[in-house]
Amino acid sequence: MSNNSVLANWIDGKLSLGASKNLSSVYNPATGEVIAQVALSSQEEIDAAIASAKKGFKEWSGYSIAKRQAVIFNFRELLNSRKEKLAEIITREHGKVLSDAMGEIARGQEIVELACGFPHLIKGAFSENASTGIDVYSIKQPLGVVGIISPFNFPAMVPMWFFPVALAAGNSVVLKPSEKNPSAALWLAQLWQEAGLPDGVFTVLNGDKLAVDGLLNSPDVASISFVGSTPIAKYIYETAAANGKRVQALGGAKNHMLVLPDADLDLVADQAINAGYGAAGERCMAISVVLAIDTIADKLIEKIKSRISQLRVGNGADKQEPDLGPLISQAHLEKVSGYVTIAEKDGAKVVVDGRNYSVENHQNGFFFGPTLLDQMPTDSKAYTEEIFGPVLSIVRINNFDEGVALINSGAFGNGTAIFTNDGGAARRFQNEIQVGMIGINVPIPVPVAYHSFGGWKNSLFGDAKAYGTQGFDFFTREKAVTSRWLDPAQHGGINLGFPQND
CATH class of the missing domain: 3.40.605.10 (Aldehyde Dehydrogenase; Chain A, domain 1)
Structure with a gap:
């Protein structure tokens, strides 16, 4: 072509x-x-x-x-x-x-x-x-x-x-x-x-x-x-x-992953990478916010950060396939970059910065590197709006109830996930969360074909x-x-009354 x-x-x-x-x-x-x-x-x-x-x-x-x-x-x-x-x-x-x-x-x-x-x-x-x-x-x-x-x-x-x-x-x-x-x-x-x-x-x-x-x-x-x-x-x-x-x-969506202290943090880190950066974050079911209980937040961030350093960004058609490719356009790249700048100004800590990312021999490509933000303020536009790029934000919370309340207070209700080994907490989560598609230790809960896909709210x-x-x-x-075929041997005659189920 x-x-x-x-x-x-x-x-x-x-x-x-x-x-x-x-x-x-x-x-x-x-x-x-x-x-x-x-x-x-x-x-x-x-x-x-x-x-x-x-x-x-x-x-x-x-x-x-x-x-x-x-x-x-x-x-x-x-x-x-x-x-x-x-x-x-x-x-x-x-x-x-x-x-x-x-x-x-x-x-x-x-x-x-x-x-x-x-x-x-x-x-x-x-x-x-x-x-x-x-x-x-x-x-x-x-x-x-x-x-x-x-x-x-x-x-x-x-x-x-x-x-x-x-x-x-x-x-x-x-x-x-x-x-x-x-x-x-x-x-x-x-x-x-x-x-x-x-x-x-x-x-x-x-x-x-x-x-x-x-x-x-x-x-x-x-x-x-x-x-x-x-x-x-x-x-x-x-x-x-x-x-x-x-x-x-x-x-659109703003999908959260709630991580409880009993979760397998290596599994969580792997799945946060997969769900946050796959397809360069251009998925309506991408995880863009990790709600981490404060006691395990630092450890989880280090695990995610170490995995980001191993990711390769490049041309998706290369024989040695990269982990993620470019964004769809220059305009969208600038939009995603703008959200990271807004988050930083609003007080978020940029742990890994994907702005101004360059791929060898593809200097004109629309590449944006995987980005990790910590201490994301929940009143920032970078938190409340859909970024649609490879940007993963960490919001530190104190407990399960705070996480559920934060998810339910959002304008979107597409997908969400909880990572835990506590069946009772998982059951409470699936019943109380106001979202259309829920994952339990599954980060992108897109239903199979014989179930239906769709969220709640906006x-x-x-x-x-x-x-x-x-x-x-x-x-x-x-x-x-409603069909009646009369028996020729039986005729009901005239009856002007309202039809009844006699």
Whole structure:
């Protein structure tokens, strides 16, 4: 791919460049080089994409369950055989190391595999003889055209949280990927075509806010699924809901790890490193705050610090794979650096400083080194806001109750973890904490495919969590049918009274 190539939309089963002259640069974050341009859709192209999806829905929703299932299984097999290529695309445009990109695909593929077994999850219910001679049953039907707006940090996995379920249920999909790394979405679209999905059923719409608003305001789009920052999630929710759409808008996070004195501190240090610095911290489930009981804080910090010194930062595509790669853009690098500066001014102690980090032969890359802050003030913006970078903050606390109160007082409620060998404390934690996803000695408690993903408070806006049974409920709507077939030998005659269950 050269920096002269222009990435187009995927409409009606083919690449469609359209007439848009509004281009946005796509970078390789490890080198800082522009590797492509993406065409940002005009209103005309937005309308064409939605119209194509509307047409595709009519065909796809008419497929038998068995035929839909076969297409989804074909996609699963193709993805499994070619996932290395998709990982290379992700690493090239996002920057995460190849093994992390492969891990992203594996977690997304779990949802594809869940969708392969969808017939059981879209069954209705039947009550025979609910009243004399009357049966009541329910049927689940697809919504129609559904919109997915995905973030830059997981260009394959997050769309796969939604589109396998949506397609299995009989909907057509319009996917609006991040303009920072759209190639994974286009690659997946072509894989769906090869798997046998009819043209128009999976559409990729590149663009900026105009494309987002086009999906939010179109009367032909029945639902919106979104993952991103909380301010945008709230905007998505309010705008889509005002237009009568179903919405699942997953927002930001500030995830804590509560460490009790009886915890295995070597395990804690390892997991704090993994959860705090993996994917350069660009995860909504990253641990960004460690709440350490003061009696063990110094010892834990030394263990984390010694492990940081062993981490290698570099180009995720290198043969000798580093531990973490660059951030997505120069602007985001400056934003993360700004939060560390704010924390320092507010009184935090910079134990390990990742600002002004340089990688040999990659001086123009967007690299930020793993950073460790101690004594983080809980009134600092660096504590209350999501940093979305490789910055781990230590907040010293006196006891379990103080830690729980601190977590519950936050605006977010995405994920949290406790590290302890005390089963009673762990049980209290899972019951008292006001967060949607909880780990007990597990730092990143992302649920498996047959459970659902989503937080509480400002981490989730809308009607349902992602994937699992809630995903199938979201992408279908239920009809209840009350049916009576009269026995020709028995006729009830006229009765003007209110129907009763006699």
